[in-house]
Amino acid sequence: MVLWAMAPEGARLFSWALALFALLATLLAVLLARLLLDQYWKYTELKPIPGFSPWYPLLGNALLFERDGEAFFRQMMHYFEDFWNISLLQLWVGPLPFVILYHPETIEVVLSSSKHITKSHPYKFLHPWLGTGLLKSTGGKWRSRRKMLTPTFHFTILEDFLDVMNEQANILVQKLEKHVDREPFDCFFYITLCALDVICETAMGKSIGAQHNQDSEYVRAVYRMSVLIQERQRSPWLWPDFLYHMSRDGKEHYNKYLKILHSFTDNVIAEKVQEVKNQERHRSNGEQSRRKVRRAFLDMLLNATDGDGKKLSYLDIREEVDTFMFEGHDTTAAAMNWCIYLLARHPEAQRKVHRELDDVFGDSDRNITMDDLKQLRYLDCAIKEALRLFPSVPFFARTLLEECYIRGFRIPKGVDAFIVPYALHRDPDVFPEPEEFRPERFSPENAAGRHPYAYVPFSAGPRNCIGQRFAQMEEKTILATILRRFCVESTQQRDQLCPVGELILRPNKGIWIQLKRRSSSGS
Numbered sequence: 001m002v003l004w005a006m007a008p009e010g011a012r013l014f015s016w017a018l019a020l021f022a023l024l025a026t027l028l029a030v031l032l033a034r035l036l037l038d039q040y041w042k043y044t045e046l047k048p049i050p051g052f053s054p055w056y057p058l059l060g061n062a063l064l065f066e067r068d069g070e071a072f073f074r075q076m077m078h079y080f081e082d083f084w085n086i087s088l089l090q091l092w093v094g095p096l097p098f099v100i101l102y103h104p105e106t107i108e109v110v111l112s113s114s115k116h117i118t119k120s121h122p123y124k125f126l127h128p129w130l131g132t133g134l135l136k137s138t139g140g141k142w143r144s145r146r147k148m149l150t151p152t153f154h155f156t157i158l159e160d161f162l163d164v165m166n167e168q169a170n171i172l173v174q175k176l177e178k179h180v181d182r183e184p185f186d187c188f189f190y191i192t193l194c195a196l197d198v199i200c201e202t203a204m205g206k207s208i209g210a211q212h213n214q215d216s217e218y219v220r221a222v223y224r225m226s227v228l229i230q231e232r233q234r235s236p237w238l239w240p241d242f243l244y245h246m247s248r249d250g251k252e253h254y255n256k257y258l259k260i261l262h263s264f265t266d267n268v269i270a271e272k273v274q275e276v277k278n279q280e281r282h283r284s285n286g287e288q289s290r291r292k293v294r295r296a297f298l299d300m301l302l303n304a305t306d307g308d309g310k311k312l313s314y315l316d317i318r319e320e321v322d323t324f325m326f327e328g329h330d331t332t333a334a335a336m337n338w339c340i341y342l343l344a345r346h347p348e349a350q351r352k353v354h355r356e357l358d359d360v361f362g363d364s365d366r367n368i369t370m371d372d373l374k375q376l377r378y379l380d381c382a383i384k385e386a387l388r389l390f391p392s393v394p395f396f397a398r399t400l401l402e403e404c405y406i407r408g409f410r411i412p413k414g415v416d417a418f419i420v421p422y423a424l425h426r427d428p429d430v431f432p433e434p435e436e437f438r439p440e441r442f443s444p445e446n447a448a449g450r451h452p453y454a455y456v457p458f459s460a461g462p463r464n465c466i467g468q469r470f471a472q473m474e475e476k477t478i479l480a481t482i483l484r485r486f487c488v489e490s491t492q493q494r495d496q497l498c499p500v501g502e503l504i505l506r507p508n509k510g511i512w513i514q515l516k517r518r519s520s521s522g523s
Helices: 002-046 069-082 102-113 121-130 140-154 155-179 189-202 217-233 241-246 248-284 295-305 314-345 345-361 372-373 377-389 468-485
Strands: 089-093 096-101 396-399 404-406 407-413 416-419 484-487 499-501 505-507 512-517
Touching: 002 096, 069 217, 069 499, 096 102, 102 404, 102 416, 121 217, 121 248, 121 314, 121 396, 140 155, 140 295, 140 396, 155 189, 155 468, 155 512, 189 217, 189 295, 189 314, 189 468, 217 248, 217 295, 217 314, 241 248, 248 314, 295 314, 295 505, 314 377, 314 468, 314 484, 314 505, 314 512, 345 372, 345 468, 345 484, 372 468, 377 468, 468 484
Parallel strands: 096 416
Antiparallel strands: 089 096, 396 416, 404 407, 484 512, 499 505
């Protein structure tokens, strides 16, 4: 009798469940149909542009990609070599169309525009780590943050930072001393830890002593997170969050490496906040500190206010700290490593750097000043040439927020522009014999008249890298300190480097060098 009484209620519940399922299925079908129609429309619009095959609905060209990071980068570079004479290419990653740009005139259309400042869809996978800090924000928030952060890179503040760069560079050469006149060793991690110490103390005002800890959990987490994010970016089946959370990579991303990265910055911020409170307490008690307090990026963030006069929230601060920690150490570390390698492989260029250093410093072992950096013109050319051959960011992308024309092709609004500095910098019309390392390319007389968008290691236009001067100063200071002390050699061939183009361009096999001691009077 009881079962019989419940039957109508059970039937009603089943009917409701069936109706809900039908509604959800209908909504899903409508969304899928809309997605397919939108994709078909863009596919038709972009059809005149040469593209890759095979192409599949919803997956695009994703099945074409090599899964290994090193093989994927090599694959992409081979495509650009094969299609160099074609103005631009189209490539579909899942349902998203990209136009690939690798000529100065085509890149200028996007980078010179104040409209096309929005980072493309695949950048959203950086969100759990970096939030919507300066790297990822757009529109009003980006303009507000950019305006707020620009004073951090004022000349007088950068001059204060030079003390830190000298200190950390001197620690680095002390660490390298044990390798003098010994077997080849991988210098990549040494230089990366030095760059990490520099960014922590300059941007956060906090010394962490990374160079004294050769097994930095933070650095290794950055490397692994970069791999995971790039694998997800080229795998549209991992784009839905609920699927990614269930995958092995997703669990590794969220449960391990994201926790390491956020814990690191949380601790740095907490210690800095406590330090500021202690300073305020001492001042209120009339105590004076004899220690010179350096201005730091985090100090400014803790006191910054938005357009409405409100202070930044903790999450606002952390997303900017995470952004600067990542961009401020990883890109500069890669640039310095590539430059060391190229100078080690080109003894004549290295001798010119040594002669310049001797002219500026003579027998002195004093710290480097801002005036010294201005005089290191050939070293500056060598760094720029290294960034030409091995740009720290090998590719980046923007979403086109309005229709535009590139080389006569109509590009609809909403398409992503994929910009490839690694290929752009190898344009033989701009850089003859592009694979050759020739610092002289960047002397004032040789660089005069060059297309302004032919060389973009720090991007270009309104959304160029805010930390460009900081990076150049750090790279010159650390490389000059190393080369004042040592001669660098390498037997590692270019084809043994095996570059991996993740978020940052890294050598998969490291940078293997040998060190010899030198006197200031010669190599």
